[in-house]
Amino acid sequence: xxxxxxxxxxxxxxxxxxxxxxxxxxxxSRLLAQERLKLAxxxxxxxxxxxxxxxxxxxxxxxxxxxxxxxxxxxxxALGRNGDVDVVLVHARAAEDRFVxxxxxxxxxDVMANDFIIVGPSSDPAGIRDKxxxxxxxxxxxxxxxxxxxxxxxxxTHKKExxxxxxxxxxxxxxxxxxxxxxxxxxLLAADEKxxxxxxxxxxxxxMSEGKxxxxxxxxxxxxRLFNPYGVIAVNPKKHAHVKYDVAMKYIEFLTSExxxxxxxxxxxxxxxxxxxxxxxxxxxx
Amino acid sequence: xxxPSLDFLLDGFREGILRALRGDPQVLSAxxxxxxxxxxxxxxxxxxxxxxxxxxxTKRFRGRGWAIALCQTLLGLPTVVVGLLVYGFLSxxxxxxxxxxxxxxxxxxxxxxxLITPVLVVFAMTALASLDTRARETALTLGASARLAxxxxxxxxxxxxxxxxxxxxxxxxSEVGLAMILGGNIEGYTRTLTTAVALESMKGEFGFGIALGxxxxxxxxxxxxxxxxxxxx
Numbered sequence: 001x002x003x004x005x006x007x008x009x010x011x012x013x014x015x016x017x018x019x020x021x022x023x024x025x026x027x028x029s030r031l032l033a034q035e036r037l038k039l040a041x042x043x044x045x046x047x048x049x050x051x052x053x054x055x056x057x058x059x060x061x062x063x064x065x066x067x068x069x070x071x072x073x074x075x076x077x078a079l080g081r082n083g084d085v086d087v088v089l090v091h092a093r094a095a096e097d098r099f100v101x102x103x104x105x106x107x108x109x110d111v112m113a114n115d116f117i118i119v120g121p122s123s124d125p126a127g128i129r130d131k132x133x134x135x136x137x138x139x140x141x142x143x144x145x146x147x148x149x150x151x152x153x154x155x156x157t158h159k160k161e162x163x164x165x166x167x168x169x170x171x172x173x174x175x176x177x178x179x180x181x182x183x184x185x186x187x188l189l190a191a192d193e194k195x196x197x198x199x200x201x202x203x204x205x206x207x208m209s210e211g212k213x214x215x216x217x218x219x220x221x222x223x224x225r226l227f228n229p230y231g232v233i234a235v236n237p238k239k240h241a242h243v244k245y246d247v248a249m250k251y252i253e254f255l256t257s258e259x260x261x262x263x264x265x266x267x268x269x270x271x272x273x274x275x276x277x278x279x280x281x282x283x284x285x286x
Numbered sequence: 287x288x289x290p291s292l293d294f295l296l297d298g299f300r301e302g303i304l305r306a307l308r309g310d311p312q313v314l315s316a317x318x319x320x321x322x323x324x325x326x327x328x329x330x331x332x333x334x335x336x337x338x339x340x341x342x343x344t345k346r347f348r349g350r351g352w353a354i355a356l357c358q359t360l361l362g363l364p365t366v367v368v369g370l371l372v373y374g375f376l377s378x379x380x381x382x383x384x385x386x387x388x389x390x391x392x393x394x395x396x397x398x399x400x401l402i403t404p405v406l407v408v409f410a411m412t413a414l415a416s417l418d419t420r421a422r423e424t425a426l427t428l429g430a431s432a433r434l435a436x437x438x439x440x441x442x443x444x445x446x447x448x449x450x451x452x453x454x455x456x457x458x459x460s461e462v463g464l465a466m467i468l469g470g471n472i473e474g475y476t477r478t479l480t481t482a483v484a485l486e487s488m489k490g491e492f493g494f495g496i497a498l499g500x501x502x503x504x505x506x507x508x509x510x511x512x513x514x515x516x517x518x519x
Contacts (some may be wrong), residue, residue, distance in 0.1 A: 068473070185489045
């Protein structure tokens with residue numbers, strides 16, 4: 001009995017050491033790793049591949065690793081408010097202004113823009129193709145009770161969609177209206193599967209349709225109301241002393257600098273521009 | 287009209303398997319993070335859960351029935367709820383925010399330990415309680431210390447206890463909701479195979495997502511075989 005138990009203890013001890021090493025390794029590497037900047041952003045900037053195109057230049061120059069947490073704009077701002085990230089890159093102007101007014105964030109800067117578009121199946125059962133007015137389009141869709149897929153997740157796109165319904169003085173509900181609570185990619189896929197309409201940012205739409213993931217078509221575009229500007233905001237160090245404010249400001253400077261803006265302009269998918277830097281639209285007075 | 291076929295899945299699947307075989311850094315780092323957090327949490331949960339299971343199986347005390355009912359109920363704990371609860375504690379606004387654990391592998395480990403400890407408690411208790419208690423009693427009457435007698439019982443139940451550990455490991459490795467909330471799905475740092483699958487599914491890369499799932503299954507299989515091998519030698 002004795003030696004057998006002894007042998008078993010040895011084996012167990014060995015196993016424990018291996019396991020302990022594997023557990024402690026991530027903690028160790030965390031201490032050794034270079035400085036990290038936590039960025040909360042929207043799925044549209046991350047899933048489109050823009051950040052992968054943009055970040056290496058900054059990481060190399062500043063010696064910082066950017067840790068990107070891609071969520072909806074609502075959650076990104078909540079993470080900033082709670083001090084869980086250092087900087088946010090989002091797209092919902094009203095919510096951003098509130099974030100700054102409440103003292104949660106400082107130094108908001110315009111970074112880039114694209115536009116929202118209404119996409120749908122080529123059969124276009126509500127007949128909204130080439131309508132210039134987004135509000136008119138959602139009225140027609142509701143009138144026909146054509147399928148509509150909403151993000152339903154308090155994201156920047158969802159907030160913009162609600163603006164359209166509010167402007168139409170409607171509260172959409174019913175079988176035809178599905179609030180998914182999903183990201184833009186999933187919502188586009190659902191609309192594509194079920195031959196429905198949805199509101200999307202152009203960047204994600206191009207990324208998905210050029211990648212042959214969806215066959216939805218652009219039906220409504222060019223409405224002033226559907227302009228989609230992105231802003232970057234540092235989390236206020238007066239509220240959260242631990243945030244890396246200096247690094248966050250460096251990042252903001254990079255995004256708004258000439259090289260950063262040029263990088264944004266140069267990001268294309270099959271020749272299509274996904275995001276326009278500030279200078280290309282600032283003169284137009286938007 | 288598109289011709290119905292599974293090609294849209296197979297192309298991405300093939301690409302994903304090839305990337306994994308070629309040692310693609312993204313696949314490898316997701317596999318590494320998965321192994322770290324699931325092995326780490328299984329180890330910690332075993333240290334916490336197995337003794338509790340032992341006590342529940344061998345001791346009679348007041349409130350034992352309630353304790354067992356509680357552990358069995360916790361088996362159904364939704365992972366996203368664990369994620370939100372732990373987020374509340376680890377957020378900078380929460381009581382443990384100063385630890386700076388959020389959006390790091392350690393945060394996922396904390397959540398997983400809470401999730402899988404009940405698995406270990408309940409399985410260990412079942413394995414030990416179903417044993418013939420004569421082994422322990424014989425050891426005691428032969429003059430063995432209480433500790434030695436306990437060890438004898440544990441040895442007798444080793445297959446059941448191993449099954450408990452493997453079940454807990456499997457639950458940890460396949461978990462996605464809390465890893466997403468607590469880890470933040472940061473590439474190369476907290477992106478596990480499961481959160482990578484969730485991301486690929488979000489982007490419509492279904493085939494690639496399934497390929498990552500296959501990589502996960504291979505890892506779980508290899509770990510199980512390794513543990514079994516250690517146990518037999």
